[in-house]
Every structure is written in C-alpha cells, then in structure tokens.
Amino acid sequence: MSRAMAQPAPSRNKRSSVSKAMAQTHGETYWFADFELNTTEGVLRKKGEIVPLAPKALKALELLVRNAGSVVSRSDMVESLWPDAIVEESNLTVTISNLRRALGDSDTGTKFIETVPKRGYRFVRPVVTTRNGAVSSDSFRSMRIVRLTYAGRVLDVAISPDGRLLAYVPIDA
Numbered sequence: 827m828s829r830a831m832a833q834p835a836p837s838r839n840k841r842s843s844v845s846k847a848m849a850q851t852h853g854e855t856y857w858f859a860d861f862e863l864n865t866t867e868g869v870l871r872k873k874g875e876i877v878p879l880a881p882k883a884l885k886a887l888e889l890l891v892r893n894a895g896s897v898v899s900r901s902d903m904v905e906s907l908w909p910d911a912i913v914e915e916s917n918l919t920v921t922i923s924n925l926r927r928a929l930g931d932s933d934t935g936t937k938f939i940e941t942v943p944k945r946g947y948r949f950v951r952p953v954v955t956t957r958n959g960a961v962s963s964d965s966f967r968s969m970r971i972v973r974l975t976y977a978g979r980v981l982d983v984a985i986s987p988d989g990r991l992l993a994y995v996p997i998d999a
Contacts (some may be wrong), residue, residue: 853866855955856888856954857953863888869884887929890939890948894949897947898948900946937950937951982997
C-alpha cells in the first residue's frame with residue numbers, strides 16, 4: 827500500500843486553466859448514465875441513492891465530467907486535487923481506481939473513465955449539465971438538427987445524443 831507523501835509545495839503564481847475551472851463549478855449538476863453529480867451538495871447519486879465517495883474522488887470526478895470527451899492530463903489533475911502539496915502520482919492512481927469502483931467501471935462492463943497512456947484520463951460518457959436548475963447551452967452543442975415536415979408544417983428538431991434533451995423550432999413555410 828502506498829503512503830501519501832504530502833509536503834508543502836513551492837508557491838505557484840500560475841494556475842492551470844483546469845484549476846481555475848474547478849473553482850467555478852459550484853451550482854452545477856452533471857447527469858450521465860444513471861448518475862447525478864451535484865457540485866452544490868458535493869454528492870454523487872445513482873438512481874437517487876447517494877454513492878459514498880472520498881472528497882478527492884468526488885473532485886476528480888467533477889474535473890473529468892466537466893471536461894467530458896477531452897483528455898485531462900495527470901499533472902493538471904494532481905495540481906487541481908492537491909494544489910498546495912507535492913504528492914506522488916500513485917495518489918492519483920488510487921483516487922481514480924476508487925472512483926472507477928464507485929461508478930461500477932470494469933474491463934468487461936460499463937466504461938466511464940478511459941486511461942490515455944502517458945497523457946491522462948478522459949470521461950467517455952455523454953454528460954448533460956445544469957446550472958442552478960437550468961440546462962446549460964453547452965448541452966446543446968452536440969445535438970444533430972433534422973428538418974421534419976408533416977401536414978404542411980416544417981420543424982427543425984434537435985435531439986441530444988443521450989436522448990434527454992429535445993429542441994424544436996416551427997418554421998413558417
């Protein structure tokens with residue numbers, strides 16, 4: 827078992843964009859698969875039931891979900907999770923392992939977190955974001971728009987990849 831070696835870090839004047847983004851996430855709720863990550867409450871739920879997670883695992887999940895589809899480097903994750911300490915990378919590995927276990931990730935089953943060798947980690951599931959109860963415009967970014975006609979009416983319709991969001995605009999023909 828690896829022992830955490832936390833030591834004070836030298837003062838850092840320059841914070842990564844990932845670290846800055848982490849400071850601005852309160853009030854957001856992220857939805858993916860059967861899970862809800864509520865940053866205001868600092869809790870992860872699966873089908874309404876609270877999933878016990880250590881605070882660092884919860885922050886790691888928030889960081890990955892916030893950047894879903896993109897690789898988050900190991901160094902950015904370490905800097906965001908332990909901003910004022912120097913820690914071994916094994917601490918991050920253990921945190922990600924615990925997070926995967928809580929999400930039910932396995933080699934043969936559902937996959938949420940992908941390891942990108944020598945780079946970092948990527949959250950691979952579609953995510954819907956709400957801010958203070960309102961769906962974020964970011965959620966609409968990956969929608970495909972289709973033009974439908976029926977009985978002389980025309981609609982532009984968009985459905986999110988996960989099927990949770992629907993947007994339509996009637997068009998006068």
